Amino acid sequence: MHPAELAARASYGRLLSILAVKTHDLAGAEDALADAFLAALTRWPVDGVPRNPDAWLLTAARRRLVDAARRRRTRDEKHVLLQVNADGDAAADDGDFFGDERLRLLFVCAHPSIDAAARTPLMLQTVLGLDAARIATALRVAPKTMGQRLWRAKTKIRELRISFDVAAEDLPERSFAVLEAIYAAFGSGWEDVAGQAAASRGLTEEAIWLARLTVRLLPEEPEARGLLALMLFAEARAKARRGEDGAYIPLTEQDPSRWDPRCIAEAEAILKEAARMGCVGSLQLEAAVQSAHVDARRSGSRDDHGLSLLYEALVQMAPTLGVRVAHAIALSNTEGPARGLERLDAIGSAHDYQPYWSARAHLLERLGRLDEAREAYNRAAGLAEEDGIRRWLLAKKRALGGTAGASGANRDGV
Amino acid sequence: MRYALLVYETEAGVKGRGDPDYQAAYKAYIDAIYGSGVAIAGSGLQDAATTTTTFRLVHGERQIQDGPFADTKEQLAGFFLIDVPDLDKALEWAARCPSTSRGGIVEIRLALEQPT
Numbered sequence: 001m002h003p004a005e006l007a008a009r010a011s012y013g014r015l016l017s018i019l020a021v022k023t024h025d026l027a028g029a030e031d032a033l034a035d036a037f038l039a040a041l042t043r044w045p046v047d048g049v050p051r052n053p054d055a056w057l058l059t060a061a062r063r064r065l066v067d068a069a070r071r072r073r074t075r076d077e078k079h080v081l082l083q084v085n086a087d088g089d090a091a092a093d094d095g096d097f098f099g100d101e102r103l104r105l106l107f108v109c110a111h112p113s114i115d116a117a118a119r120t121p122l123m124l125q126t127v128l129g130l131d132a133a134r135i136a137t138a139l140r141v142a143p144k145t146m147g148q149r150l151w152r153a154k155t156k157i158r159e160l161r162i163s164f165d166v167a168a169e170d171l172p173e174r175s176f177a178v179l180e181a182i183y184a185a186f187g188s189g190w191e192d193v194a195g196q197a198a199a200s201r202g203l204t205e206e207a208i209w210l211a212r213l214t215v216r217l218l219p220e221e222p223e224a225r226g227l228l229a230l231m232l233f234a235e236a237r238a239k240a241r242r243g244e245d246g247a248y249i250p251l252t253e254q255d256p257s258r259w260d261p262r263c264i265a266e267a268e269a270i271l272k273e274a275a276r277m278g279c280v281g282s283l284q285l286e287a288a289v290q291s292a293h294v295d296a297r298r299s300g301s302r303d304d305h306g307l308s309l310l311y312e313a314l315v316q317m318a319p320t321l322g323v324r325v326a327h328a329i330a331l332s333n334t335e336g337p338a339r340g341l342e343r344l345d346a347i348g349s350a351h352d353y354q355p356y357w358s359a360r361a362h363l364l365e366r367l368g369r370l371d372e373a374r375e376a377y378n379r380a381a382g383l384a385e386e387d388g389i390r391r392w393l394l395a396k397k398r399a400l401g402g403t404a405g406a407s408g409a410n411r412d413g414v
Numbered sequence: 415m416r417y418a419l420l421v422y423e424t425e426a427g428v429k430g431r432g433d434p435d436y437q438a439a440y441k442a443y444i445d446a447i448y449g450s451g452v453a454i455a456g457s458g459l460q461d462a463a464t465t466t467t468t469f470r471l472v473h474g475e476r477q478i479q480d481g482p483f484a485d486t487k488e489q490l491a492g493f494f495l496i497d498v499p500d501l502d503k504a505l506e507w508a509a510r511c512p513s514t515s516r517g518g519i520v521e522i523r524l525a526l527e528q529p530t
Binding site for chain 1: 445452
């Protein structure tokens, strides 16, 4: 990889944060940084890579910002010039209240006056350097819509002159949005199992690192610890979730010896710290579910009752479709598959939700209603977006034997 | 909103249609997209070699040409017409199309409003 590209991947968010915090102009800082990277791409191959690439990029970007400000001749000119010039070697500018300017920028992006739908993408773009197209893919939004959403948010930051000095009392109010965005970044890196998308490579580690920083910044917020524990549990199992040939391996069939024990131990310790703080939130509960699953696989005995209770609490607190489906499965382990199926039946409007149909298939199989189970596996496979999961579901269907359900067959001869 | 999902496949993708795994994946997708009440119509298309004629008017004159136009690597392999609330939903269905895991692409087009 080209040195400029490496620097871009490693430092983009930090450099942008430093520039934006000085000027309060996110869009302008992005343009300046883009220019600086472009200059690096043409200059470095000729002049050699500078000893401190970050400082070089920052200096170049600052020069652009000053030029741009001069050109605009706005009333703000002096203000911007002063701010841009005020600091010396800003590559070493970290180490204040936030520990890292990236985290400060996260909290700026979580400002209540920024459209909630724009907050996570804005954080992903500015802090982690993902491009709009990649974010659009990860969050499954049309690229044009995403571009507009981001543009509007940046304009707002500039025009409302949203303060970059986030007061300590604002932190708790905005922390949920920040945690949500960090989790979304993690999810985006997590789903990219094959690691094909260059932009999402390392995204899970980056998200974990941001969560660590958030924990340090918000020591009183147990949910920050909950999120960190949750992601560490997932990361610990990263290598076990795919077979040699890339085939999907569900949690219950993974080989625990391929899990990372240090990562799990850390997650457990952090979750305990959070629990001691005596304020349960949905992220801690989800981490606790992970902990129970890990424990079950290691000890060979699953605490079904405990799991069911955890999901019960999660349903109370955050009744998302995913949580309700998982609750039905947990219930089926304590009170039987018929009870679980009853729960699934009570969930309306899940026609196009893959985990719902997977769960349904599983319960129907346990009840011996094989024809219906086959059809449910088929339906789940049809809703899968990832080839590995689709193949796994179709294999489950085949394993039930019998004839393929006739309904819908040959409707289209693809 | 009505959207057309236009499925383009590579030549290799079209040739691989006989693969039972691929057929099973497609059957599942078709069952899901109709079963969810989303699809209005759709069909797979036969090999582009079956393109026989295209028709156009040049300076008011009819011109009929033999197909296929072989200058593109990807060819239209099938289509769905779906009715979903918004583009985001259409994107979800496009992402599920099995062709996308075999090098194919899905183009999403908003359909014209039907005259009332």
